Amino acid sequence: MSNLWYPFTAMQEWSQTSQISIEGGQGNYLLASNGKHYLDGVSSLWTNVHGHNHPVLNAAIKNQVDRISHSTLLGLTNPLAEDLAKRLVEITPQGLNHVFYSDSGSTAVEIALKQAFQYWQLTGKPEKTRLVHLDEAYHGDTLGAVAVGGIDIFHEIFGPLLIPTDSIPCPNSFHRDRSANQEQAETQSLESLQQLLKESASKIAALIMEPLVQGAGGILTHTPRYLSQLAALCKEFDILLILDEVATGFGRTGTLFAAEQAQVNPDFMCLAKGITGGYLPLAATLSTSRIYEAFLAPREDGKTFFHGHTYTGNALACAVAIANLELFEQESTISKLPPKIAYLRGRLETLRKNPNVGDIRQCGLMVGIEIVERENASAYPTKSFIGDKICQAVRAHGVILRNLSDVIVLMPPLSIELPEIALMVDAVQSGIEEVCR
Numbered sequence: 128m129s130n131l132w133y134p135f136t137a138m139q140e141w142s143q144t145s146q147i148s149i150e151g152g153q154g155n156y157l158l159a160s161n162g163k164h165y166l167d168g169v170s171s172l173w174t175n176v177h178g179h180n181h182p183v184l185n186a187a188i189k190n191q192v193d194r195i196s197h198s199t200l201l202g203l204t205n206p207l208a209e210d211l212a213k214r215l216v217e218i219t220p221q222g223l224n225h226v227f228y229s230d231s232g233s234t235a236v237e238i239a240l241k242q243a244f245q246y247w248q249l250t251g252k253p254e255k256t257r258l259v260h261l262d263e264a265y266h267g268d269t270l271g272a273v274a275v276g277g278i279d280i281f282h283e284i285f286g287p288l289l290i291p292t293d294s295i296p297c298p299n300s301f302h303r304d305r306s307a308n309q310e311q312a313e314t315q316s317l318e319s320l321q322q323l324l325k326e327s328a329s330k331i332a333a334l335i336m337e338p339l340v341q342g343a344g345g346i347l348t349h350t351p352r353y354l355s356q357l358a359a360l361c362k363e364f365d366i367l368l369i370l371d372e373v374a375t376g377f378g379r380t381g382t383l384f385a386a387e388q389a390q391v392n393p394d395f396m397c398l399a400k401g402i403t404g405g406y407l408p409l410a411a412t413l414s415t416s417r418i419y420e421a422f423l424a425p426r427e428d429g430k431t432f433f434h435g436h437t438y439t440g441n442a443l444a445c446a447v448a449i450a451n452l453e454l455f456e457q458e459s460t461i462s463k464l465p466p467k468i469a470y471l472r473g474r475l476e477t478l479r480k481n482p483n484v485g486d487i488r489q490c491g492l493m494v495g496i497e498i499v500e501r502e503n504a505s506a507y508p509t510k511s512f513i514g515d516k517i518c519q520a521v522r523a524h525g526v527i528l529r530n531l532s533d534v535i536v537l538m539p540p541l542s543i544e545l546p547e548i549a550l551m552v553d554a555v556q557s558g559i560e561e562v563c564r
């Protein structure tokens with residue numbers, strides 16, 4: 128019997144089935160103890176960027192480990208944390224000048240929520256306390272992040288523990304109302320936001336959202352136009368905008384950050400996952416000088432942001448994050464994406480004809496394939512676990528994928544090559560045919 132309790136896992140079933148154990152990695156592949164290698168089709172939970180076992184990233188950690196692996200940022204500084212902060216400010220949207228580190232997407236979100244709340248406490252508007260989020264949002268598993276989440280299967284049970292929040296409709300209506308087109312769904316969401324802000328802006332501190340792609344909600348995409356109009360409404364009503372780029376950041380949508388595609392300059396940006404190229408846990412919450420300066424005061428004024436995680440600014444994580452950013456430059460990672468994205472789009476077109484495919488949503492190298500019943504194109508009963516079964520079947524074709532309910536997710540490392548894209552899509556095609564026929 129294993130002593131390990133696995134994340135997001137129904138343990139009874141898990142402990143009764145045999146599992147693939149990963150012992151190594153090379154490039155875009157995972158090497159398993161069963162001797163097989165598998166294409167890492169979801170970048171080890173959306174983290175890997177330049178491939179596994181990358182010599183440059185390996186060297187960055189090896190060099191650093193001989194100096195020091197960790198020292199605290201509480202009362203001390205270190206050159207790597209400083210250097211990385213400077214680089215992050217340079218590459219993120221204009222105005223984000225300050226970097227607060229932590230170690231996961233969830234903590235990056237908690238920090239943004241708390242800083243946004245405290246900002247209004249410090250600037251004479253203490254009644255601005257409420258947080259707004261999108262339906263079907265996912266911002267992490269800690270309680271503050273769950274409070275701004277909107278995925279019932281993950282979040283509903285914790286309802287009694289959560290701070291009250293406001294939500295607006297998801298701008299992608301596939302799960303709600305398939306008769307609405309994208310433009311109608313976006314308009315409905317924006318009108319709902321406008322109404323909420325007209326009524327309650329004086330009580331609202333911030334809005335948090337995943338730009339362009341609501342990932343864990345099922346790769347629910349929206350247009351840059353929606354994002355820019357949402358940002359404009361936040362500005363008009365003086366609501367702080369928190370962009371959670373934990374999943375979309377570091378090239379996943381085709382640009383370094385999703386915000387670039389809508390030319391939005393948020394008040395906060397949350398980064399994690401791909402920041403270290405998928406090597407070590409590190410996160411950053413960036414904020415503008417407007418926010419940061421509100422906390423500047425003599426110590427006795429009590430304006431300090433009392434928050435800090437033990438491993439904040441960890442030297443190994445910062446060293447590999449810096450090397451990862453340098454790789455983006457050296458390997459021209461972003462400019463190599465358009466042909467990959469276009470090729471993936473082309474391959475997915477064939478899949479669209481499959482009667483079990485209800486929708487395919489793609490933004491850059493983020494893809495969600497919606498599985499439906501072939502007879503009437505309606506959703507499978509929840510307990511059929513059709514997505515799980517397809518991902519299991521896909522493994523026999525040498526590809527590791529992970530579904531979100533009935534959505535098959537493809538999110539390969541940015542280093543994926545065209546033949547590997549073909550392998551991945553063909554494996555999905557076969558998996559769907561084997562399970563659904």
Ligand code: PMP
Binds near residue numbers: 231234265266375400
């Ligand atoms: N925000 C978004 C958009 C995410 O996709 C995730 C994780 N999938 C998180 C936050 C939480 O990140 P972590 O699991 O590192 O806490």
